[in-house]
Amino acid sequence: MKELSYLNKYLWKYKYHLILGVVFTVISNIFQIIPAQMVRYALNLVSENISVYRAFEGLDLQNNIYDAFASSIVIYALLILILALLRGVFLFMVRQTIIVMSRLIEFDLKNEIYAHYQSLPLSFYRRNNTGDLLNRISEDVSKVRMYLGPSIMYGLNLITLFAILIPYMLSISVSLTLYALIPLPILSISIYYVNNIINRRSEEIQESQSGLSTFVQEAFSGIRVLKSFTREKDSVMKFTRESDEYKDRSLELTKVQSLFFPLILGLIGLSTILTIYAGSAEVINGTLTFGHIAEFIIYVNLLTWPVTSLGWISSIIQRAAASQKRLNEFLKTENNILSTEDLEVELAGEIEFRDVAFTYPDSGIQALKNVSFQVHPGQSLAIIGTTGSGKSTIANLISRMYDTSGGQILIDGRDIKKYNLISLRSQIGYVPQDVFLFSDTIYNNIAFGATEATEERIIDAAKEADVYHNIMDFPNGFNTRVGERGITLSGGQKQRVSIARAISRDPKILMLDDALSAVDTKTENTILNSMKRIMKGRTSLIISHRVSSAKLADKIIVLDDGHVVEAGTHDMLMKQNGMYRELYDKQTLAEETLEE
Known part of the structure; x- marks a missing residue:
């Protein structure tokens, strides 16, 4: 229950739903118990007065006695019907409070988790796969809701019914009560173990179904490749293997489920037999009546489902605790990208890197090593380099998807960490x-x-x-x-x-991260000409592995293995005959070859 204690704040928030649920549960149980007493009175009325009725056989008075019996039985029947209807009303109210409370908490919890997901840094999403994130906000929250709704509802029903009924049964007959209750703990424990097996096998089936769905999705998504390499038969064989595994697991589950109801009915039958046996002895001794036996048989049936649900509730709580533990792991994950001064100001667009170093926390790869450069407001900077040189990392650091491992980034002369995150990012246009x-x-x-x-x-x-x-x-x-x-x-x-x-x-700052890699040379030139107009009045960073994209920039830096190896204008770098000139010559030659 330690993990589930996180939900106590929600139970407190919806405390009136819970309190009313308890009240309605108590009332519905009272209306459930009283009809059994009505049955006792009716049976005792008949059994105790049947000899009187027969004694007046052949006389007109017998008809009067019959009418009195019949009218009394009808009154009892009507009372039982009215009580059943009232119980139905209050059971409806129980669900309208406790189950509604669980749905409201489910809604709040999903919103809290989703909002928390939104606040976490990019590094969190690199460490966790999308499927796991979706599972936690859907499957895990659903299991927690089962604890908050059905588990609490049936748990309250069990507690209040036992609190009202057991003392009353003991007041009538201690021995008969003990005989009636003997099989119920066995029933609860048996259901607990059977239900755990069912849950475990259900999860295995879910995993098998997930694997089958993933395989089918991949097969359909890659159908062109599959057909091109004539692997249809192999695909069908693999699907058959996956499908057979799913079938076998489903049949195993069915075998266990087939034990569920026979087990319940068998133990209920045993409890009924013991009740009749012990009750008959009491009737012979004259301490109880036939009505009491009938009343106790009804009570045994009333207690059966709550006791059966005890094993089910225990299993639900275990699964909910495991799910809430998974949720708590994410909810306790803190965002380390925070603002130190929460500044919300309009940016001019000056960017300065001072000996910036960065190592990705999840992989340990050092992407940048002592990188320094400056871009004045309204200027444009092209960042050129081969794959893995650290170009995209610069864009991630400027938008504060990550914080630097060393050095400092300044925006308009202020440390980037001083700016309000939303305000900063809202003034940056980013093309990933x-x-x-x-x-x-x-x-x-x-x-x-x-x-x-x-x-x-x-x-x-x-x-x-x-x-x-x-x-x-x-x-x-x-x-x-x-x-x-x-x-x-x-x-x-x-x-x-x-x-x-x-x-x-x-935006005040525009960053294009290899934004023209999927367009041809003609379209690239058209967009680049448009970009001249777009970049006017705003600081622009053109990140690319294509040298042609760098021509527009006022300044160019060349990255290699996280270092700035060259810096200057296009003409200056061409004269240096360094890495930039080498890249330019290679790409120009490749374009000429393609044109031919």
């Missing part, structure tokens, strides 16, 4: 190397980072990114839905929509 578009309209994707932008501004951003005409060629124009991860667009179109999204918010 791995373009991600949401499954939404093109318009909404461009307007994603500029919620207050006018329609005219969104259209202008599309024109500046040289994607306007492509959009208008679609039947629905800007209202075209791009599909999951922008699958309906070509690579170049996705990159240009991503550029339009970045510039639609009129």
Whole structure:
């Protein structure tokens, strides 16, 4: 229960739901117990007066006695019916308080987890896979809800029913009560173990189903490759193996589940037999009546489900505790990217790196080593280098997805850590190397980072990114839905929509991280010409492995293995005959070869 104590704040928040749930549970149990007493009175009335009825056989008085019996039985039947209806009403109220409380807490908990996910740094997402994150906010929260709803509801029902009923049964007959209750602990323990086996095998089936789904998804996603290499038969054989495993596990679960109800019914039957046996002895001795036996049999049946649920509740609590432990691990993860002074000011756009070093915390790879450079407001800087040289790391540090391992980054002469994170990032336009578009309209994707932008501004951003005409060629124009991860667009179109999204918010700092890698040379030149106009008045960083993208920049730095090996303008670097000149010559030669 230590892990589940985290939920106490929610139970306190919805304490009135819980209190009313307890009250309604008590009342519904009272209305459940009283009908058994009505049955006792009715049976005793008949059994004790049947001899009187027979004594007047053949006389008119017998009919009067029969009418009196019949009217009394009808009254008892009506009372039992009314009590059953009242119990139904209060059972409804129990669910409307406790189950509703569990749903409200589930809603709050999911929102808390999601909000916490949003606050965590990029390093958190590099350490944890997406499937695990989704499982915790869906499957684990659902298991916790079972503890907050059904577990608490049935637990309260068990406690209140026992608290009311057992003392009353003991007051009638201690021996008969003990005989009636003997099988119930055995039932509870048996159900606990059977239920644990069912849960374990259910989880194995879930894993098998997940593996089967993943295999099918990969097969369908890679159907072109699969057909190209004529691996259809192998794919079918593998699917059959996965499917057989799922079938075998399902059959194992079915075998265990088949024990569930026979076990319950067998132990209920045993309890009923013991009750009749002990009760009959009491009737013979004259201490009890037939009505008492009938009443106790009803009580045994009333106690059966609560006692059965005890094993089920224990299993639910165990699973909920395990799930809450997983949730607590994430909820206790703290964001180490914090603002020291929470400054919210409009940026001019000056960027300065002073001996910046950075090592990725999860992999231990040192991406930057004593990198220093300065970009004045409105200037543009091209960062050129081969794959793995540390180019993208610079963009991540400027937007504070990570903090430096050494050195200092200054924005407008202030340490970057002094700025409010939201304020800082809202003034940066970023085009990532791995373009991600949401499954939404093109318009909404461009307007994603500029919620207050006018329609005219969104259209202008599309024109500046040289994607306007492509959009208008679609039947629905800007209202075209791009599909999951922008699958309906070509690579170049996705990159240009991503550029339009970045510039639609009129950022003070614009960073393009290999944003033109998926476009051809002609389109690249068109976008670069547009970028001259886009970059005016704002600080721009063009990160690329293609030298052609660097021509626009006022200044160029060349990275190699995390070091700045060259710095200067295009003409200066060409004269140095260093790494930049080597890259330029290689890429120019490659382009000429392609053209031929």
